[in-house]
Amino acid sequence: xxxxxxxxxxxxxxxxxxxxxxxxxxxxxxxxxxxxxxxxxxxxxxxxxxxxxxxxxxxxxxxxxxxxxxxxxxxxxxxxxxxxxxxxxxxxxxxxxxxxxxxxxxxxxxxxxxxxxxxxxxxxxxxxxxxxxxxxxxxxxxxxxxxxxxxxxxxxxxxxxxxxxxxxxxxxxxxxxxxxxxxxxxxxxxxxxxxxxxxxxxxxxxxxxxxxxxxxxxxxxxxxxxxxxxxxxxxxxxxxxxxxxxxxxxxxxx
Amino acid sequence: xxxxxxxxxxxxxxxxxxxxxxxxxxxxxxxxxxxxxxxxxxxxxxxxxxxxxxxxxxxxxxxxxxxxxxxxxxxxxxxxxxxxxxxxxxxxxxxxxxxxxxxxxxxxxxxxxxxxxxxxxxxxxxxxxxxxxxxxxxxxxxxxxxxxxxxxxxxxxxxxxxxxxxxxxxxxxxxxxxxxxxxxxxxxxxxxxxxxxxxxxxxxxxxxxxxxxxxxxxxxxxxxxxxxxxxx
Numbered sequence: 001x002x003x004x005x006x007x008x009x010x011x012x013x014x015x016x017x018x019x020x021x022x023x024x025x026x027x028x029x030x031x032x033x034x035x036x037x038x039x040x041x042x043x044x045x046x047x048x049x050x051x052x053x054x055x056x057x058x059x060x061x062x063x064x065x066x067x068x069x070x071x072x073x074x075x076x077x078x079x080x081x082x083x084x085x086x087x088x089x090x091x092x093x094x095x096x097x098x099x100x101x102x103x104x105x106x107x108x109x110x111x112x113x114x115x116x117x118x119x120x121x122x123x124x125x126x127x128x129x130x131x132x133x134x135x136x137x138x139x140x141x142x143x144x145x146x147x148x149x150x151x152x153x154x155x156x157x158x159x160x161x162x163x164x165x166x167x168x169x170x171x172x173x174x175x176x177x178x179x180x181x182x183x184x185x186x187x188x189x190x191x192x193x194x195x196x197x198x199x200x201x202x203x204x205x206x207x208x209x210x211x212x213x214x215x216x217x218x219x220x221x222x223x224x225x226x227x228x229x230x231x232x233x234x235x236x237x238x239x240x241x242x243x244x245x246x247x248x249x250x251x252x253x254x
Numbered sequence: 255x256x257x258x259x260x261x262x263x264x265x266x267x268x269x270x271x272x273x274x275x276x277x278x279x280x281x282x283x284x285x286x287x288x289x290x291x292x293x294x295x296x297x298x299x300x301x302x303x304x305x306x307x308x309x310x311x312x313x314x315x316x317x318x319x320x321x322x323x324x325x326x327x328x329x330x331x332x333x334x335x336x337x338x339x340x341x342x343x344x345x346x347x348x349x350x351x352x353x354x355x356x357x358x359x360x361x362x363x364x365x366x367x368x369x370x371x372x373x374x375x376x377x378x379x380x381x382x383x384x385x386x387x388x389x390x391x392x393x394x395x396x397x398x399x400x401x402x403x404x405x406x407x408x409x410x411x412x413x414x415x416x417x418x419x420x421x422x423x424x425x426x427x428x429x430x431x432x433x434x435x436x437x438x439x440x441x442x443x444x445x446x447x448x449x450x451x452x453x454x455x456x457x458x459x460x461x462x463x464x465x466x467x468x469x470x471x472x473x474x475x476x477x478x479x480x481x482x483x484x485x486x
Contacts, residue, residue, distance in 0.1 A: 077393070098405060099404050108400060113390055
């Protein structure tokens, strides 16, 4: 029997249109505590849009979001900013603040958003950067770091805010193959420590190995949701099967 | 034409005229730099607000700023100086010195140009910078202040040093209001001594030196605040 866990994040009826094109159609999902939910599907299928609609970086046309049972009212600015603090976001292209060192990329949110004392923020930032294995790089600027290191800084930046849930948007897509594993290792470690996460990726091997649940998204619709075994071996939906077999063909051992 | 005794005497007279007028003209450069610094600081402060308003503001604010920029870029400096000094300020019964009015007018004009420099820099930043700031829970105001502007202002320095040299040269027009800057002093002495050439030559030379020093200084500033490893 599956353990019943508290839902951390609930998303219902998320819809987004750009002009005539509906890029997200009535997408709903619930993420339980400590769960890693992985979004898969073709590029342009709405994975990024869904993730960015969840913390309202993209304004959805319809849809509601609850964090730990409390609905987020987007127009209520103060509540929105408080909510975003509790939702860590990792971007495909890192989006580190280019004018700040790795250390200050992490402290700025603590000091300017959470109002933490400077020294306390520095201590916490150093701790978070050590956790992602960047002890020796804390005074470097983003332009002096490799892609993998940048992504790990961005993870440290998000973790420092003590998020309830992390939204991770194709964290390895901009990295060369050698650097991918260092980022995936950090994410796997987070999962082992019970972090609640929603992540989109094209890494089927990773998805199959570590995801609690996989969500297949195409043309803005969630077509199928299930355990990795179900999605990869016994998918009900024709499109899911086709997508997975293509990917498996490409990457073999996934 | 052979160099005659008369030429030598002329030359010596010119040198003497320059020597005599130089302290007086140099004192004018203090006034000029006062005008320029005042105008640049006013232009910087207003320009930042205008740029932010133009990029992030609503439709009404954007069009108001558009009109402002259009006005101050479109009307000649001399017209604006007279309009403000003889027109607006006396109409409103505000008693300001010619120096103050000139600095304000130069600053308002510069703010229109500077706003376009900053606007260009802001929109050239990757959209992800703002997104990442918002994702941390920053308000728009904080995102702009802590993330966008520090980067945009760095990018603006080269164009800003260009703006400095333009304001510096424009400041000579303040002579028309009787502000005793470099040009006014050169004219004052020249019209008495008839040593036109050496005096205006010297005045021009002082402007050249001030341009050089300013752009050099801003070049040093640009290097100093550049982000390590960052290239565009």
